[in-house]
Amino acid sequence: MTVSSAPTYRYVIQVALPVPLYRNFEYDSNELPAVGARVRVPFGQRQLIGICLGESPQPDSRFARKPIHEVLDQQSVWPPALWRLLYWAADYYQHPLGDVLHHALPVLARQGEALSYQATERYEVTDAGAALALTELARAPQQQRLLAALQQRPLLARDVRAGEYSVSAVNALQQKQLICKQRHIPQQQSDWAFGLDAEPLQLNPEQALAVAAIAASRKAQAYLLEGVTGSGKTEVYLQVMAEVLRAGKQVLVLVPEIGLTPQTLRRFQQRFSVPVVMLHSALTDRERLDAWLDAQQGSAAIIIGTRSAVFTPCQQLGLIIIDEEHDGSLKQQDGFRYHARDVAVLRAHEEKVPIILGSATPSLETINNAQQKRYAHLRLTQRAGHAKPAKHVIIDVKGLPLKAGLSAPLISMMREQLQAGQQVLLFLNRRGFAPALMCHECGWLAHCARCDAYFTVHQQAQELQCHHCGSQQRMPRQCHDCGSTQLVGRGTGTEQLEQVLEEVFPEFPVLRIDRDTTRRKGSLQQHLSDARANKYQLLVGTQMLAKGHHFPEVTLVALLDVDGALYSADFRAAERLGQLYTQVAGRAGRASKQGTVVLQTHHPEHELVQDLVNNGYGHFAVTALHERRLTQLPPFSQLALFRTEALQAQAASDALQAIAQLFPSVDGAMVLGPMPAVMERRAGKYRYQLLLQCRDRALRTQLLRHILPRLEGLAELRRVRWSLDVDPQDFS
Numbered sequence: 001m002t003v004s005s006a007p008t009y010r011y012v013i014q015v016a017l018p019v020p021l022y023r024n025f026e027y028d029s030n031e032l033p034a035v036g037a038r039v040r041v042p043f044g045q046r047q048l049i050g051i052c053l054g055e056s057p058q059p060d061s062r063f064a065r066k067p068i069h070e071v072l073d074q075q076s077v078w079p080p081a082l083w084r085l086l087y088w089a090a091d092y093y094q095h096p097l098g099d100v101l102h103h104a105l106p107v108l109a110r111q112g113e114a115l116s117y118q119a120t121e122r123y124e125v126t127d128a129g130a131a132l133a134l135t136e137l138a139r140a141p142q143q144q145r146l147l148a149a150l151q152q153r154p155l156l157a158r159d160v161r162a163g164e165y166s167v168s169a170v171n172a173l174q175q176k177q178l179i180c181k182q183r184h185i186p187q188q189q190s191d192w193a194f195g196l197d198a199e200p201l202q203l204n205p206e207q208a209l210a211v212a213a214i215a216a217s218r219k220a221q222a223y224l225l226e227g228v229t230g231s232g233k234t235e236v237y238l239q240v241m242a243e244v245l246r247a248g249k250q251v252l253v254l255v256p257e258i259g260l261t262p263q264t265l266r267r268f269q270q271r272f273s274v275p276v277v278m279l280h281s282a283l284t285d286r287e288r289l290d291a292w293l294d295a296q297q298g299s300a301a302i303i304i305g306t307r308s309a310v311f312t313p314c315q316q317l318g319l320i321i322i323d324e325e326h327d328g329s330l331k332q333q334d335g336f337r338y339h340a341r342d343v344a345v346l347r348a349h350e351e352k353v354p355i356i357l358g359s360a361t362p363s364l365e366t367i368n369n370a371q372q373k374r375y376a377h378l379r380l381t382q383r384a385g386h387a388k389p390a391k392h393v394i395i396d397v398k399g400l401p402l403k404a405g406l407s408a409p410l411i412s413m414m415r416e417q418l419q420a421g422q423q424v425l426l427f428l429n430r431r432g433f434a435p436a437l438m439c440h441e442c443g444w445l446a447h448c449a450r451c452d453a454y455f456t457v458h459q460q461a462q463e464l465q466c467h468h469c470g471s472q473q474r475m476p477r478q479c480h481d482c483g484s485t486q487l488v489g490r491g492t493g494t495e496q497l498e499q500v501l502e503e504v505f506p507e508f509p510v511l512r513i514d515r516d517t518t519r520r521k522g523s524l525q526q527h528l529s530d531a532r533a534n535k536y537q538l539l540v541g542t543q544m545l546a547k548g549h550h551f552p553e554v555t556l557v558a559l560l561d562v563d564g565a566l567y568s569a570d571f572r573a574a575e576r577l578g579q580l581y582t583q584v585a586g587r588a589g590r591a592s593k594q595g596t597v598v599l600q601t602h603h604p605e606h607e608l609v610q611d612l613v614n615n616g617y618g619h620f621a622v623t624a625l626h627e628r629r630l631t632q633l634p635p636f637s638q639l640a641l642f643r644t645e646a647l648q649a650q651a652a653s654d655a656l657q658a659i660a661q662l663f664p665s666v667d668g669a670m671v672l673g674p675m676p677a678v679m680e681r682r683a684g685k686y687r688y689q690l691l692l693q694c695r696d697r698a699l700r701t702q703l704l705r706h707i708l709p710r711l712e713g714l715a716e717l718r719r720v721r722w723s724l725d726v727d728p729q730d731f732s
């Protein structure tokens with residue numbers, strides 16, 4: 001049926017919209033927007049920003065179409081290689097294209113803001129400021145540092161923040177009229193010149209081999225750069241980057257955590273005098289769009305960012321680097337669940353540029369790719385400079401009395417190092433005072449009413465918190481079962497450990513680094529620099545500390561309680577323990593002092609423990625990979641996980657049952673479940689899972705493509721929240 005009175009339009013265009021539906025939408029238009037351009041369209045009662053996918057090949061006449069309201073861009077927002085990558089990602093992860101494209105844009109671009117620079121504010125020296133001798137500010141080092149920087153060149157507000165200049169220094173200099181704030185329209189300056197600010201180091205033979213191999217590659221090639229902590233991977237990055245930058249091309253660097261960016265940034269800035277942008281969460285939306293434009297237009301030479309930076313368009317990309325490629329935070333855990341490492345590898349392929357995956361503890365997936373010769377494998381086995389490898393000690397804690405998790409042999413090893421003036425780092429994979437609150441008389445445990453989980457005691461706040469749903473309660477004074485007032489914490493947390501350490505070693509102050517002590521902006525950086533400066537000899541922390549931070553004076557590192565990982569239901573637990581152990585061990589004994597790594601365990605005879613300690617991560621990983629092959633687990637099979645959440649367990653399970661029934665029975669594919677998640681209840685909802693395990697990726701994609709368009713019709717799915725996770729990393 002056609003509506004005769006409707007005006008006629010020349011084109012029917014297809015638009016991808018940010019809605020959770022597995023299809024695109026059609027709109028009328030008199031002009032044909034460029035493929036990849038943003039358009040503003042009506043959608044129900046709302047207006048949405050969508051992306052033009054081109055003219056509709058076969059307009060669907062069942063629906064009345066509306067005209068688009070506005071075309072926002074003259075050309076595609078993305079260069080062709082990135083556009084192909086985004087299409088690939090939507091298909092590979094079986095995620096709605098509209099949402100994938102939406103995710104790949106900075107917030108302001110999603111809202112329809114023009115993709116151009118706006119006037120921003122920046123700081124400049126006044127005439128007085130330019131003339132002032134820096135020695136005049138000797139008594140105000142913060143102000144001196146800022147003025148010195150501004151005498152070199154003006155700084156955008158975002159760079160002042162990124163450079164960690166204090167607000168009071170900014171204000172003080174403004175009051176003295178030495179600096180002022182000016183409106184400034186950024187200029188496109190894609191003709192930055194390459195410059196070296198510092199001489200490169202003399203490479204050792206392994207480093208030289210790695211740099212030569214990568215620099216010689218003329219085509220897209222992936223390199224696994226495997227090197228223990230301190231083996232000089234960063235120096236390899238820097239020297240490969242130098243060649244790329246010299247040729248006028250850009251480098252995209254992905255780091256797992258924003259906490260690592262200032263450190264990385266500093267090393268890059270010390271070496272190169274080229275414009276660097278950082279994409280991180282502390283930027284305002286405007287600053288983020290500007291940084292994105294800097295990359296897109298070629299005025300940034302080096303782009304550093306976390307996970308989502310993998311989608312940043314670059315005008316002249318020459319190299320991608322992923323530091324700590326094994327790190328779990330490269331995987332997005334909600335919404336569009338992509339793995340930035342895997343996307344980056346494909347991006348490098350599409351853009352025909354080399355990619356370096358660096359790690360001391362590569363993921364088993366990446367090691368497998370190297371074994372299969374898909375990636376070239378470069379190894380750095382020596383610690384740079386003269387650092388010696390660490391000594392490994394296992395302490396069997398079975399039957400030993402423990403003080404907040406510390407055994408007597410460990411305490412005496414610690415004392416020895418502390419008295420010699422060295423730093424000691426204790427690693428505990430928990431936070432809070434104690435994981436649970438227990439009645440000493442009857443054994444009752446304080447339990448979250450909404451989850452299958454125990455409350456965690458937070459001593460400082462005097463409250464109980466559920467780490468799964470966030471519920472909070474004041475600390476009870478009495479047992480809920482027997483009324484006893486003898487309530488004790490069970491298990492050890494970083495806070496309890498800190499207290500016990502203060503009793504055992506009263507002369508050595510403790511620095512605790514975990515999520516609780518680093519909540520305030522900048523406090524992680526402050527703690528890390530205090531630790532590096534040896535202001536504290538005793539360091540206590542969670543896995544935050546295991547990532548890439550360098551503490552030259554630490555000579556003893558101990559892992560107190562990791563036995564849980566040895567018998568975990570999660571098939572990746574052993575790999576993660578291996579990575580954690582090795583990363584933590586890497587904190588010990590840099591420079592000229594030999595370090596010791598202590599593992600306290602109830603299971604010293606465990607095969608994985610023995611392999612790890614005696615043969616190192618490389619050997620351990622090969623064994624673990626062999627086991628994956630025998631058990632047909634990734635990377636030797638391909639997984640996809642459907643999750644549901646509902647107020648009733650039955651509803652969560654039924655929805656997955658209905659999905660399971662849609663799968664045709666084919667060779668090489670198995671559907672497992674529905675089954676309850678490891679944590680069956682969270683925040684009052686029941687959680688279920690359905691696992692699809694396939695022989696290969698092609699079969700998995702084929703099956704998912706078959707299933708997903710049919711899900712919209714399932715009544716069972718309307719009563720639950722559901723999601724699909726391709727290559728799931730986490731099964732909790």
Ligand code: ADP
Pocket residue numbers: 201202203204207227228229230231232233234235236384385
């Ligand atoms: P990684 O990134 O593998 O942890 P880094 O690149 O940070 O290692 O190097 C560790 C330390 O060794 C740094 O202080 C670095 O300056 C130094 N270093 C690296 N390569 C060399 C070299 N070829 N000669 C001397 N020192 C080096």
Ligand code: ZN
Pocket residue numbers: 439440441442443444479480481482483484
């Ligand atoms: Zn009791």
Ligand code: ZN
Pocket residue numbers: 448449450451453466467468469470471682683
């Ligand atoms: Zn809870």
